[in-house]
Amino acid sequence: MVDITLQAHCAICNKTVSVSPLMNRDDLVAVLKRGGDVRVMHVAIEGDHIWSLDSRDKQNLSNAIDKGLV
Numbered sequence: 194m195v196d197i198t199l200q201a202h203c204a205i206c207n208k209t210v211s212v213s214p215l216m217n218r219d220d221l222v223a224v225l226k227r228g229g230d231v232r233v234m235h236v237a238i239e240g241d242h243i244w245s246l247d248s249r250d251k252q253n254l255s256n257a258i259d260k261g262l263v
């Protein structure tokens with residue numbers, strides 16, 4: 194499994210953080226293609242924050258993948 198990190202907005206922290214998708218890159222590409230939910234997590238002091246990317250963060254991720262950055 195490839196270690197992917199990206200920047201996304203965490204609603205719980207209310208700031209942009211480095212997050213890891215809960216799936217590998219191939220699944221990520223497939224989910225983005227069909228417009229499905231992209232579950233991500235990051236580690237916070239009180240425990241993991243897990244949520245689904247909003248459409249803007251999904252678009253940013255799509256663009257990064259297209260450019261070969263992810």
Ligand SMILES: [Zn+2]
Nearest residue numbers: 203205206242
């Ligand atoms: Zn958070």
